[in-house]
Amino acid sequence: MTKNNIKAHILGYPRVGAKRELKFALESFWRKEVSSDDLQNTAKNLRAEHWQKQQEAGLAFITSNDFSLYDHVLDHSVLFGAQPKRFNKKPFGEANPAPENAYFALARGNLEQPAMEMTKWFDTNYHYIVPELASDTQFSINVHDFLSQLDEAQKISKNVKPVLLGPVSFLYLSKARGINKLDLLDGLAQQYVYLLQELQLRKIEWLQVDEPIFALDLDDAWLKAFDHAYSWFRTSRPKLLLTTYFANVSRYQAFITNLPVDGIHIDLVRAPEQLGPWVNAIPSHWVISAGVIDGRNIWRNDLDKTLALLDPWVKRLGDRLWIAPSCSLLHTPVTLAHEVKLDAEIKSWLAFADEKIIELSIIAKALNNGVDSVAQELAISRAAIASRNQSNRVHDANVKARIAALNTLNENRESTFELRAKAQKARLNLPLLPTTTIGSFPQTPDIRAARAAYKKGDISQAKYDAEMEAHIAYAIAQQEEIGLDVLVHGEAERNDMVEFFGEQLAGYAFTQNGWVQSYGSRCVKPPVIYGDVHRPKAMTVGTASFAQSLSSRPVKGMLTGPITILQWSFVRDDQPRETTAMQLALAIRDEVEDLQKAGIAIIQIDEPALREGLPLQKAAWAQYLAWAVKAFKLSASIARDDTQIHTHMCYAEFNDILPAIAAMDADVITIETSRSAMELLDAFGEFSYPNDIGPGVYDIHSPRVPSVEAMEKLMKRAFDVVPIERLWINPDCGLKTRGWPETKTALENMVTVAKSLREQLA
Numbered sequence: 057m058t059k060n061n062i063k064a065h066i067l068g069y070p071r072v073g074a075k076r077e078l079k080f081a082l083e084s085f086w087r088k089e090v091s092s093d094d095l096q097n098t099a100k101n102l103r104a105e106h107w108q109k110q111q112e113a114g115l116a117f118i119t120s121n122d123f124s125l126y127d128h129v130l131d132h133s134v135l136f137g138a139q140p141k142r143f144n145k146k147p148f149g150e151a152n153p154a155p156e157n158a159y160f161a162l163a164r165g166n167l168e169q170p171a172m173e174m175t176k177w178f179d180t181n182y183h184y185i186v187p188e189l190a191s192d193t194q195f196s197i198n199v200h201d202f203l204s205q206l207d208e209a210q211k212i213s214k215n216v217k218p219v220l221l222g223p224v225s226f227l228y229l230s231k232a233r234g235i236n237k238l239d240l241l242d243g244l245a246q247q248y249v250y251l252l253q254e255l256q257l258r259k260i261e262w263l264q265v266d267e268p269i270f271a272l273d274l275d276d277a278w279l280k281a282f283d284h285a286y287s288w289f290r291t292s293r294p295k296l297l298l299t300t301y302f303a304n305v306s307r308y309q310a311f312i313t314n315l316p317v318d319g320i321h322i323d324l325v326r327a328p329e330q331l332g333p334w335v336n337a338i339p340s341h342w343v344i345s346a347g348v349i350d351g352r353n354i355w356r357n358d359l360d361k362t363l364a365l366l367d368p369w370v371k372r373l374g375d376r377l378w379i380a381p382s383c384s385l386l387h388t389p390v391t392l393a394h395e396v397k398l399d400a401e402i403k404s405w406l407a408f409a410d411e412k413i414i415e416l417s418i419i420a421k422a423l424n425n426g427v428d429s430v431a432q433e434l435a436i437s438r439a440a441i442a443s444r445n446q447s448n449r450v451h452d453a454n455v456k457a458r459i460a461a462l463n464t465l466n467e468n469r470e471s472t473f474e475l476r477a478k479a480q481k482a483r484l485n486l487p488l489l490p491t492t493t494i495g496s497f498p499q500t501p502d503i504r505a506a507r508a509a510y511k512k513g514d515i516s517q518a519k520y521d522a523e524m525e526a527h528i529a530y531a532i533a534q535q536e537e538i539g540l541d542v543l544v545h546g547e548a549e550r551n552d553m554v555e556f557f558g559e560q561l562a563g564y565a566f567t568q569n570g571w572v573q574s575y576g577s578r579c580v581k582p583p584v585i586y587g588d589v590h591r592p593k594a595m596t597v598g599t600a601s602f603a604q605s606l607s608s609r610p611v612k613g614m615l616t617g618p619i620t621i622l623q624w625s626f627v628r629d630d631q632p633r634e635t636t637a638m639q640l641a642l643a644i645r646d647e648v649e650d651l652q653k654a655g656i657a658i659i660q661i662d663e664p665a666l667r668e669g670l671p672l673q674k675a676a677w678a679q680y681l682a683w684a685v686k687a688f689k690l691s692a693s694i695a696r697d698d699t700q701i702h703t704h705m706c707y708a709e710f711n712d713i714l715p716a717i718a719a720m721d722a723d724v725i726t727i728e729t730s731r732s733a734m735e736l737l738d739a740f741g742e743f744s745y746p747n748d749i750g751p752g753v754y755d756i757h758s759p760r761v762p763s764v765e766a767m768e769k770l771m772k773r774a775f776d777v778v779p780i781e782r783l784w785i786n787p788d789c790g791l792k793t794r795g796w797p798e799t800k801t802a803l804e805n806m807v808t809v810a811k812s813l814r815e816q817l818a
């Protein structure tokens with residue numbers, strides 16, 4: 057048998073650390089508890105560890121420049137000298153600032169400047185810092201940090217493949233007010249050329265250039281931009297691996313194969329069918345990097361299936377075949393090694409980043425040296441796959457029966473919004489412009505410490521419950537003092553709005569350390585849906601009833617909606633997402649029913665991730681929106697007319713899915729609007745959104761306290777587009793990341809606005 061030399065590599069490794077070392081270093085640095093050197097050492101050690109793992113697994117390259125202290129897109133803004141000019145002024149009060157402060161100010165704001173905008177990275181729960189460009193942006197490369205990380209890598213290995221976000225995706229993902237972004241393209245591409253030359257000098261053989269926007273619907277102008285930008289790259293430079301992910305990109309094949317690059321990476325987890333067409337289309341000197349390991353999910357790879365997918369092409373491509381995960385491993389947790397509590401059988405079905413790297417090396421060995429060389433590894437993998445396929449813990453006949461009978465349930469509320477609104481008014485008797493908040497109040501160190509102690513077994517369930525009740529009572533008392541109209545219990549008892557429900561639903565497993573970066577130092581621990589989901593018992597009724605018992609004002613019952621739970625969990629890959637969504641919808645429906653029976657008059661079903669789940673390609677939107685809206689409606693339609701259903705959305709562009717949002721038919725939607733100065737609301741107005749709306753009047757991501765004047769101005773803008781009787785006043789999102797002092801002042805100001813507007817309108 058001839059030996060191949062198929063290369064295995066990764067597109068990027070998670071940065072946060074197996075025990076969130078980076079998070080803790082960052083937060084200590086921000087609190088000024090550790091120095092800049094300490095922070096940089098932590099970062100350096102993490103990078104060294106990540107490279108060592110790749111090296112030990114025998115990958116052909118170690119991948120460098122995938123690390124970031126906050127966000128890699130922000131790093132590109134800095135690399136190309138495109139920091140917004142508004143940050144040029146040295147903030148006062150910083151006598152001798154650490155060099156990192158200027159960088160973090162971009163991401164987090166400072167005393168004088170609000171932070172740069174943040175938004176979702178494609179259809180993931182990762183948030184990037186949006187490049188902020190203007191007509192006077194002059195790109196000017198600043199290679200120091202990039203090259204110093206490259207040097208670190210080159211000390212460890214001579215086979216280093218750095219990563220860059222490509223110029224066209226960088227520009228596409230940026231925002232540039234008042235100009236055509238494409239006018240900036242030449243200036244940017246020229247800076248890339250400079251960097252390519254530096255890499256050439258350092259004898260870099262391959263550069264990975266990520267152009268993830270190929271996953272989207274691109275118009276001609278953007279396709280031309282590729283031609284244009286890449287024509288700058290016909291110089292002496294490393295070979296370029298054009299990297300795509302998250303979708304089938306073969307519709308751009310004729311176009312892409314004319315670009316002056318040396319290979320392409322394609323996502324074969326989302327779109328395995330694109331392999332053959334690509335092999336047939338590429339120029340004879342190109343490599344194909346086959347993204348065969350799921351970078352977006354945590355299931356163990358079915359190695360036999362992967363080998364079967366690649367097998368027909370191995371001979372044809374020979375060494376021009378590379379293998380890799382589908383996308384960067386940024387979206388998966390680091391390692392299963394510290395999961396000591398996870399059920400052993402379920403654990404055997406999983407692979408986090410480190411395990412995925414091992415899988416990659418097994419596949420490479422099988423392809424290069426024959427399957428016999430990894431017979432034992434393949435046998436173990438096969439056994440795990442068989443155990444998952446056959447496990448009776450995955451399938452639940454009752455759940456399947458309920459799903460089969462879905463069409464016997466009415467997904468619509470009993471009456472129209474108009475009639476419901478009357479019944480709700482009679483029951484709730486709220487003032488004009490009711491004030492409320494989105495659900496969470498500050499997750500104080502006390503709350504976190506109590507939960508950590510409880511999880512370790514240091515305090516009893518009873519003690520933990522009593523502590524949580526004390527926090528809830530505190531939140532209620534604060535809200536009464538502030539004078540809010542519709543209260544919340546504050547979510548003290550929730551580690552996270554999705555994980556909390558995952559922990560109580562059957563069909564779910566959860567991890568101890570399965571952290572994934574969401575933004576900056578903030579992480580989430582998505583729970584794992586491995587089987588049919590149902591709700592064994594009520595999840596929030598005790599807490600909701602307790603909170604309501606403390607006040608004569610309505611306290612909202614607080615639930616996370618089926619689509620958001622789906623989107624922020626690791627989901628099974630053995631049934632359609634739609635089916636899992638319907639199972640979740642029924643579980644939430646059961647909870648709505650129980651809350652209603654317990655006398656809770658207002659129930660909020662959050663769907664902040666509805667937009668995130670939208671397919672990247674428009675052709676698939678309608679189908680997704682149909683089942684997503686149906687799932688929400690199924691969970692809500694058990695509510696009587698006089699039970700008011702709220703929903704909440706944030707972190708996204710909603711303009712293009714307004715009809716779907718309206719079709720959800722929530723009685724009230726509270727929605728993030730303040731960062732875009734209510735531009736969104738204009739769209740709601742134009743579309744004549746039919747039900748009640750609470751446009752967020754202040755951004756909760758910053759500790760700045762919003763002024764009465766600013767919030768009043770925003771509400772008055774809202775008056776122009778939505779009838780006053782249908783408006784609510786609330787912040788943009790939950791307050792869990794804030795502290796109590798600024799929260800209290802901000803909400804007091806907000807209530808002042810409501811009172812003053814009511815007087816003005818009286």
Ligand SMILES: Nc1nc2c(c(=O)[nH]1)N[C@@H](CNc1ccc(C(=O)N[C@@H](CCC(=O)N[C@@H](CCC(=O)N[C@@H](CCC(=O)O)C(=O)O)C(=O)O)C(=O)O)cc1)CN2
Nearest residue numbers: 181504505507508550551552553554574577578579580624
């Ligand atoms: N799943 C999800 N996705 C989302 C959001 C969301 O709320 N949930 N919101 C948007 C993103 N925003 C986010 C906002 C905040 C955090 C966040 O605060 N995360 C926390 C972790 C939250 C958590 O799970 N907390 C646990 C564990 C806390 C912890 O770290 N405990 C320590 C001990 C206690 C301590 O000293 O802090 C430990 O175990 O070591 C708890 O409360 O129980 C963090 O990074 O710090 C994440 C995302 C969009 N995507």
Ligand code: MET
Nearest residue numbers: 494495496662664789790
């Ligand atoms: C990311 S949306 C958050 C909604 C949730 N009810 C909260 O207030 O935290």
Ligand SMILES: [Zn+2]
Nearest residue numbers: 664706789790
């Ligand atoms: Zn929110």
